[in-house]
Amino acid sequence: MKSKTFIVVLFSMAFSFAVQAQQTKFSKVFGRNTDPAEGCAAVQSSDMNYIVAGSRNSKAEALLFKIDQAGTILWEKKFSFPGSWNTSVSRIIPTYDACFISVGNMNDDNMFCMKTNTNGDTLWCKSINLGSQEYANSVIQTTDKGILIAGYSTQDVTPPYYKATLVKLDSSGSLEWTKQVTHGTFATMASAVKQTPDGGFIMIGITQNNNSTGSAILIKLTSGGDVSWAKKMEYPPFTFSEGFDVVNINSGYLCYSHVLEMGAILTKTDFSGNIAWSRFYYSGSFPFNFPYQPAPTLQHTHDGGFAFVTTGYFGNAFKIDSNGFVLWARELRLDVLDMIESADHGFLEFGNGPIWGVKKSGMWGYQIGLIKADSLGYGNDCVFAGSDYSDTCSPGLIPVTATSSGAAATLTSLHPVITNALLTSFTGCIDVTGGIDDQDNHQAGLLVFPNPADASFSIKFNHPDKTGFSRLEIYNILGEKVFQSFDAQMLNRAVKTSVQTEGIYTVCVVCRDKTYSAKFLIRH
Numbered sequence: 001m002k003s004k005t006f007i008v009v010l011f012s013m014a015f016s017f018a019v020q021a022q023q024t025k026f027s028k029v030f031g032r033n034t035d036p037a038e039g040c041a042a043v044q045s046s047d048m049n050y051i052v053a054g055s056r057n058s059k060a061e062a063l064l065f066k067i068d069q070a071g072t073i074l075w076e077k078k079f080s081f082p083g084s085w086n087t088s089v090s091r092i093i094p095t096y097d098a099c100f101i102s103v104g105n106m107n108d109d110n111m112f113c114m115k116t117n118t119n120g121d122t123l124w125c126k127s128i129n130l131g132s133q134e135y136a137n138s139v140i141q142t143t144d145k146g147i148l149i150a151g152y153s154t155q156d157v158t159p160p161y162y163k164a165t166l167v168k169l170d171s172s173g174s175l176e177w178t179k180q181v182t183h184g185t186f187a188t189m190a191s192a193v194k195q196t197p198d199g200g201f202i203m204i205g206i207t208q209n210n211n212s213t214g215s216a217i218l219i220k221l222t223s224g225g226d227v228s229w230a231k232k233m234e235y236p237p238f239t240f241s242e243g244f245d246v247v248n249i250n251s252g253y254l255c256y257s258h259v260l261e262m263g264a265i266l267t268k269t270d271f272s273g274n275i276a277w278s279r280f281y282y283s284g285s286f287p288f289n290f291p292y293q294p295a296p297t298l299q300h301t302h303d304g305g306f307a308f309v310t311t312g313y314f315g316n317a318f319k320i321d322s323n324g325f326v327l328w329a330r331e332l333r334l335d336v337l338d339m340i341e342s343a344d345h346g347f348l349e350f351g352n353g354p355i356w357g358v359k360k361s362g363m364w365g366y367q368i369g370l371i372k373a374d375s376l377g378y379g380n381d382c383v384f385a386g387s388d389y390s391d392t393c394s395p396g397l398i399p400v401t402a403t404s405s406g407a408a409a410t411l412t413s414l415h416p417v418i419t420n421a422l423l424t425s426f427t428g429c430i431d432v433t434g435g436i437d438d439q440d441n442h443q444a445g446l447l448v449f450p451n452p453a454d455a456s457f458s459i460k461f462n463h464p465d466k467t468g469f470s471r472l473e474i475y476n477i478l479g480e481k482v483f484q485s486f487d488a489q490m491l492n493r494a495v496k497t498s499v500q501t502e503g504i505y506t507v508c509v510v511c512r513d514k515t516y517s518a519k520f521l522i523r524h
Contacts (some may be wrong), residue, residue, distance in 0.1 A: 026427060265395070
């Protein structure tokens with residue numbers, strides 16, 4: 001018996017070493033000089049290659065392209081819809097029949113859901129219209145082989161102006177039910193949804209607070225989309241949190257959130273939403289402005305641990321064990337969006353470029369950056385040592401009242417025009433451009449001070465484009481415009497904050513056809 005066990009152990013070790021030895025690594029950039037390309041999601045196909053999804057030509061067309069294990073393009077397709085001027089894929093997942101489901105948004109108006117085969121051929125495609133503006137942030141295939149899409153709907157008639165939205169389709173894309181989930185009159189948006197062992201669903205996202213800041217929210221739903229319970233997740237002393245993803249684990253859920261102070265938080269709960277443990281992970285990157293991009297995912301890895309990225313310029317990739325302790329952290333030269341674990345136990349990390357910061361010549365337009373790393377997070381290029389700092393934290397999960405109601409939806413069959421995406425690729429890292437003496441970027445020269453602001457703040461904007469000043473705009477964290485001025489002298493005056501509640505804001509200076517932006521915090 002001992003000899004058999006010994007043989008099994010040797011075989012397992014040999015297999016592990018073989019997998020390690022076969023792990024591929026590459027760093028590639030995909031795009032075009034004339035028509036920008038942006039990536040939002042990626043998935044590994046059954047033949048161990050990868051499909052990347054996003055948009056082309058400033059989001060005029062949806063984009064899918066397939067690469068092999070070395071990062072070489074196998075096929076590339078862009079999808080345009082008659083009458084549509086703004087189309088992008090936000091998520092792609094594999095299906096039980098070795099095909100793929102992509103969801104995204106059209107014209108800042110409707111969701112769409114498209115099924116393609118492994119060659120990128122369209123099997124069916126549907127637009128989803130709930131009579132407002134709908135955005136798809138997440139999609140899963142359910143145990144009945146149907147499809148569940150999660151996102152949000154927005155309108156400006158009566159509060160809540162944002163409602164978390166769920167759309168359930170069958171395997172052929174026919175509508176089964178639609179639900180909108182609200183938390184009183186507070187704006188609520190879904191970033192991710194998963195099916196639970198009891199056949200229901202668990203949804204995570206963000207909800208507005210009384211003071212216009214936001215908190216992560218976890219909502220348990222029945223199989224029909226009705227609310228079982230809802231808990232707002234607050235992480236003192238942090239003032240703002242966003243719920244990004246949630247996964248099922250043996251004894252409950254593991255929730256991935258991000259806090260304003262540029263860190264990630266993982267919180268383990270039981271199936272009733274009671275906290276088991278919570279850990280904070282520091283990242284020097286600044287997160288993107290959810291919900292206007294799909295949130296990063298939490299990957300359940302083959303060894304029982306987890307992996308995730310913190311998004312933004314030079315974001316970090318983390319690998320942790322099942323108890324949340326950091327195994328390694330890597331900083332990525334990307335505007336990081338997400339990563340997935342590959343079949344060889346390595347990771348495909350992806351994002352966009354260029355990064356604004358240091359002067360460099362030869363910049364393209366928007367680019368897609370892919371880094372294939374090994375199981376320790378090392379790539380051929382564009383990967384640096386990251387901060388592995390983490391610590392326990394004490395969140396509060398506060399029960400709140402959330403309700404779901406049915407919503408009328410119209411599905412329309414779409415017939416996309418499919419053409420070659422004509423992508424160009426090169427080996428290396430995405431471009432880094434701009435700098436003190438060459439600040440041709442969307443952040444350069446714009447400074448808000450003091451930050452945080454109390455009674456007032458001032459704007460310093462030193463850029464040649466200043467002579468083409470068009471307007472000054474300020475948005476709150478929910479994307480609502482709270483201030484606008486067409487007076488260029490506002491760049492030389494103090495702006496009072498007494499009428500604004502505490503929270504994170506974005507100031508935008510529009511000059512000619514460019515927008516320069518910076519985030520700042522109001523704290524009274």
